[in-house]
Amino acid sequence: MSKQRLDARFKEILARGDKLFVPYIMAGDGGLDALNERIQFLETCGASAIELGLPFSDPVADGETIQEAGIRALKSGATVQGVFDTLKVSKERNMPIILMTYMNPVYRYGIEAFAKACVDAGVSGLIIPDLPMEEEQMITDILTQHDIALIRLVALTSPTTRQEELKKRTEGFLYAVTVTGTTGERQTFTDRVHQYLAHLKNGANTPVLAGFGVSSEEQVKMLSGHCDGVVVGSRIVKAFHEGDRAIIKAMIEASKQST
Amino acid sequence: MYQQPNETGHFGQFGGRFVPETLMPAVLELEEAYNEVKNDPDFLETFHYYLKDYVGRETPLYYAERLTKKLGGAKIYLKREDLNHTGAHKINNALGQALLTKHMGKKKVVAETGAGQHGVATATACALLGLECIVFMGAEDIKRQKLNVFRMELLGAKVEAVHHGSATLKDAVNEALRYWVSHVEDTHYIIGSVVGPHPFPQIVRDFQSMIGRETKQQFNEKTGRLPDALIACIGGGSNAMGMFYPFVDDASVKMYGVEAGGHGISTGKHAATLTGGRVGVLHGTMTYLLQDDDGQITEADSISAGLDYPGIGPEHAHLKDINRVEYVSATDQDALFGLKLLSETEGIIPALESAHAIGYLPELAQAMTEDQSIVVCLSGRGDKDVETVKAVLGGQSDE
Ligand SMILES: Cc1ncc(COP(=O)(O)O)c(C=O)c1O
Numbered sequence: 294m295s296k297q298r299l300d301a302r303f304k305e306i307l308a309r310g311d312k313l314f315v316p317y318i319m320a321g322d323g324g325l326d327a328l329n330e331r332i333q334f335l336e337t338c339g340a341s342a343i344e345l346g347l348p349f350s351d352p353v354a355d356g357e358t359i360q361e362a363g364i365r366a367l368k369s370g371a372t373v374q375g376v377f378d379t380l381k382v383s384k385e386r387n388m389p390i391i392l393m394t395y396m397n398p399v400y401r402y403g404i405e406a407f408a409k410a411c412v413d414a415g416v417s418g419l420i421i422p423d424l425p426m427e428e429e430q431m432i433t434d435i436l437t438q439h440d441i442a443l444i445r446l447v448a449l450t451s452p453t454t455r456q457e458e459l460k461k462r463t464e465g466f467l468y469a470v471t472v473t474g475t476t477g478e479r480q481t482f483t484d485r486v487h488q489y490l491a492h493l494k495n496g497a498n499t500p501v502l503a504g505f506g507v508s509s510e511e512q513v514k515m516l517s518g519h520c521d522g523v524v525v526g527s528r529i530v531k532a533f534h535e536g537d538r539a540i541i542k543a544m545i546e547a548s549k550q551s552t
Numbered sequence: 553m554y555q556q557p558n559e560t561g562h563f564g565q566f567g568g569r570f571v572p573e574t575l576m577p578a579v580l581e582l583e584e585a586y587n588e589v590k591n592d593p594d595f596l597e598t599f600h601y602y603l604k605d606y607v608g609r610e611t612p613l614y615y616a617e618r619l620t621k622k623l624g625g626a627k628i629y630l631k632r633e634d635l636n637h638t639g640a641h642k643i644n645n646a647l648g649q650a651l652l653t654k655h656m657g658k659k660k661v662v663a664e665t666g667a668g669q670h671g672v673a674t675a676t677a678c679a680l681l682g683l684e685c686i687v688f689m690g691a692e693d694i695k696r697q698k699l700n701v702f703r704m705e706l707l708g709a710k711v712e713a714v715h716h717g718s719a720t721l722k723d724a725v726n727e728a729l730r731y732w733v734s735h736v737e738d739t740h741y742i743i744g745s746v747v748g749p750h751p752f753p754q755i756v757r758d759f760q761s762m763i764g765r766e767t768k769q770q771f772n773e774k775t776g777r778l779p780d781a782l783i784a785c786i787g788g789g790s791n792a793m794g795m796f797y798p799f800v801d802d803a804s805v806k807m808y809g810v811e812a813g814g815h816g817i818s819t820g821k822h823a824a825t826l827t828g829g830r831v832g833v834l835h836g837t838m839t840y841l842l843q844d845d846d847g848q849i850t851e852a853d854s855i856s857a858g859l860d861y862p863g864i865g866p867e868h869a870h871l872k873d874i875n876r877v878e879y880v881s882a883t884d885q886d887a888l889f890g891l892k893l894l895s896e897t898e899g900i901i902p903a904l905e906s907a908h909a910i911g912y913l914p915e916l917a918q919a920m921t922e923d924q925s926i927v928v929c930l931s932g933r934g935d936k937d938v939e940t941v942k943a944v945l946g947g948q949s950d951e
Contacts, residue, residue: 348848349847349848350717350848350849351717351722351726351834351835351849353572353726353730353733353835354572354733356730360716367848372846373847395833396833397832397833397834397843397847397849398846398847399847400831400832400833400847401830401832401843401845401846401847402846402847422572422573423570423571423572423836424570425569425571425572425573425576427560427568427569427576428568428569428570445573446573447573448572448573448574448576448577449574450573450575450576450577450578450736450737451573451574451576451577452577455573455576455577470573470574473574473734473736473737474574474730474733474734475733475734
């Protein structure tokens with residue numbers, strides 16, 4: 294049920310001729326009390342799904358903005374259990390939730406227990422940036438049993454054979470990392486990005502979303518033009534933190550205008 | 553025969569390669585490059601040339617007669633890694649990996665450092681071989697180890713202060729990993745201990761294992777036997793792995809790894825990962841970690857910056873699980889006691905890290921007999937710690 298919710302929603306949006314827009318927010322930033330309202334707001338703005346960060350003390354794939362959001366979340370008392378409990382309250386939402394966290398919090402919670410908790414909280418998928426395919430067998434069977442999508446990340450540095458393998462293995466969508474680096478706003482992208490996205494799109498049996506660094510309406514349009522849509526993280530986290538939500542609406546609007 | 557890690561980089565259930573996809577190709581390339589050089593006579597000859605003529609190896613194995621008499625019990629030998637160029641064992645690995653960097657055709661190096669010893673060693677190897685070098689160091693450690701910061705700068709390295717988290721070694725590793733993710737195409741990460749993703753724990757162990765090999769031969773020349781026990785301090789665990797690895801199959805040799813007990817294990821303020829930690833994933837590897845019930849990594853605490861790390865090399869986690877090595881701890885107080893003891897009885901001021909191994913010695917030596925022998929890995933010299941020690945013991949020497 295969980296994974297299907299995500300697949301069905303993406304299919305429906307793409308069938309309309311729209312692009313996908315997945316905002317990232319940090320659970321517990323601004324307090325866990327703010328979480329369901331923020332999800333609601335993003336749904337109203339027209340988000341396709343939400344990537345929800347579970348804070349971790351040592352997020353090596355993240356730049357400054359998301360690191361600081363994680364520290365704020367932990368200081369405000371956010372816990373893995375607290376996030377699951379908060380999500381459970383509105384588990385019948387239409388909006389698919391994808392959890393993004395690192396391997397250690399999942400391992401400590403217990404992989405099986407974590408998968409069950411995802412089901413109970415209506416979570417559709419998982420993104421674990423420090424779990425490359427070499428190590429993923431510790432988690433894949435359990436996620437399959439519980440119908441949770443494991444979304445694979447592919448990188449600009451991945452050689453073609455790895456790109457093809459990741460394309461084959463991924464569930465929900467393929468997360469095409471668009472910078473050689475950590476998350477965080479970027480002014481520009483390498484010229485190789487277009488070719489890279491085109492290559493990933495070719496023969497993919499899931500949608501391909503571009504993410505890392507995307508932070509303006511122009512970039513949303515530009516990147517969405519070369520794949521199925523974008524994930525926007527740091528810019529959204531900053532917008533919520535600074536209480537300036539207009540940019541979020543504007544970026545989602547821009548996504549709708551891209552073809 | 554002991555043979556670890558397996559082909560996927562695991563030591564039993566530990567180790568592995570838990571890194572972002574962006575780094576995976578670099579980690580695989582490194583493994584390939586290391587497999588090319590590890591048995592290559594030309595590479596090994598170059599490595600040994602520098603170890604001998606530049607680092608000053610082999611280091612002596614010294615019978616500490618006065619210390620032995622003072623403690624009463626087993627004979628104590630010191631493997632003098634403190635006599636290496638730059639003052640610690642860290643140069644062995646830094647040099648090996650700097651040569652590997654050149655072999656891979658990369659011109660830039662990033663490193664993390666805690667006490668500054670690995671940073672100084674890496675900056676030194678980079679100056680020697682003409683590589684560009686950037687070192688991340690926690691802001692707290694910069695305060696504790698000011699002189700080492702200046703040494704790195706003199707050697708032409710760029711030192712970047714890390715203010716996140718506890719601003720110590722763990723945070724410096726995070727920042728070095730982030731830097732590596734962003735510059736992976738032309739930069740090699742010279743990690744400073746037997747930690748991180750495969751193949752680092754294996755590479756660092758191998759580049760440190762001359763410590764144990766020399767010890768075995770030197771001890772045999774002196775006594776015609778094997779030592780009865782080995783003891784080494786453990787931060788990430790590289791000097792200990794280098795000492796232990798060549799002896800793993802010698803069942804009669806007992807091995808003791810001494811972690812930093814900080815204010816005492818029961819206070820929760822310590823860095824004794826194997827004693828007080830639980831299994832998890834950090835910095836690319838599965839191992840024991842200091843963490844809370846939610847999987848958040850907690851801060852380590854030790855008087856010595858080089859042991860102030862909430863993780864430990866995955867091979868040590870494995871050696872603990874198979875009961876081959878006994879892991880114990882020494883508190884800050886034990887280490888200070890050890891530092892004074894060695895200084896006064898033998899005229900050798902040890903690094904605070906190494907002083908943890910000395911601090912545990914009385915207990916071990918006195919439980920053994922006079923015809924038995926212990927080899928201590930004296931991983932580094934204490935020059936860098938004199939200020940820290942003065943701040944703690946100052947009252948006594950000012951009287
Ligand atoms: C002298 C000395 N000994 C030991 C260590 C701890 O590292 P490891 O456990 O990797 O040997 C350090 C680290 O900085 C050190 O400087």
